[in-house]
Amino acid sequence: MSKTWGGRFAEGADPTAERFTGSLAFDRRLAAHDVAGSIAWARALARARLLTDAERDAIVKGLETVRGELDAGTFPFRPELEDIHTNIEYRLVELIGEVGGKLHTGRSRNDQIAVDERMYLKEAVSRARDGVRAVQAALVARAAETTTAPMPGYTHLQRAQPIVLAHHLLAYVFMLERDRERLAGCAARADRLPLGAAALAGTAFAIDRETLARDLGFAGVTSNSLDAVSDRDYIVEYLAAAAIAGMHLSRLAADLTLWATAEFGFVEFADAFATGSSIMPQKKNPDVAELVRGKSGRLYGNLVAVLTTMKGLPLAYNSDMQEDKEPFFDSVDTLDAVLGVLPPMLRSLTFHTERMRAAAGEHYATATDLADYLVRKGLPFRQAHEIVGKIVRLALERGIGLEALPLATLRGFSALIEADVAEALTVEASLRARAVTGGTAPAAVAKALAEARTLVGS
16 A cells, blocks of 8 residues: 655565554544544635635545544554554545545644644543542542541651641642643643644645634644644643642552551541452452552653653654654543542542541640640740650650640649640640641631632532
């Protein structure tokens, strides 16, 4: 079967080279976008009087037939035709005759693939943003149930200070909001039409690119033909946004898998989102959450792969850029899968709030509150910190909590300590004290919850 570029060549491609350079196995998922771009291009050619109205209509009708075959699963894909663009053009000529060969006038596969990818990316971003919102909504719903449920907060994976569970869950809501913003920014920068750039220098025909952009739903056109065909920033940006979102979701999964251990006992996964052991009958493993955590590695790898591919390429197009698609598509599929499984998993969790409440007051979690108590009595914080550190050491030696130390013993460290210190050392007082905007006090968390509900539209 002759190549669209075969006139220059006296010898056909080696079969191994043909298999090596072909991209149909993965770029076929761009077929619907390629058809849409080609229909718009045919109309642009007609506006430029490069096609008659009859030729335009024949091409558009043929492409609509191709679209129908693709939708029905009857399109005759031919791997020997290299890529999805050539497959569609070849089929068009089969359907309508030689006039189909006019479709590629003034167009290159270089600007053709760029527009296909950008159209695909805009759809992928819209879907991902909806998916992120669904995860946020699930977290908001669980936070609404737990605005007064104390738990330990951690630094260095050591118990630090009491917080409420809702505060912890809302942290991920606001993280994910930044992911939605990044994805939106990526789509906005991709929303420029590259068609008309041709191979690299711009088309030689009077194509109205601005009207063509409107036909295809783009906000504008690219400003430089070299940049238009050699740019893959939009893919890199998507991959980066997906990787960052994957990192956030991995951290959420890491929290949940840790909390599900017997050592923590803070949460239990529903049977529907857990698995068992092939050898240990008692096991209940958080496999779904672990895989969410693991998928972040794929997202990172895909980003690095495309950055590495692009880093040394001279302008303009190079075949190396064919290597952008598989990492891109894999990240789209991976992120879609993660965002799809998380909302029902989050809704099904059982939080053991009594266990969390008990843990919130253990291991001297209110020691900072004792230092704050002394500060309110007029002591400089550094001195208060030193005094409380000595009190904690004494309590450790005696094997008791701060609240169990007699008032007389506490006053031996500072005469500023009075009977009201007992109230200051409770978990509830610790939580109430942190009423600053963004803090963990139930009142502050209620405000944050209202803000989060606005973000997710619930």
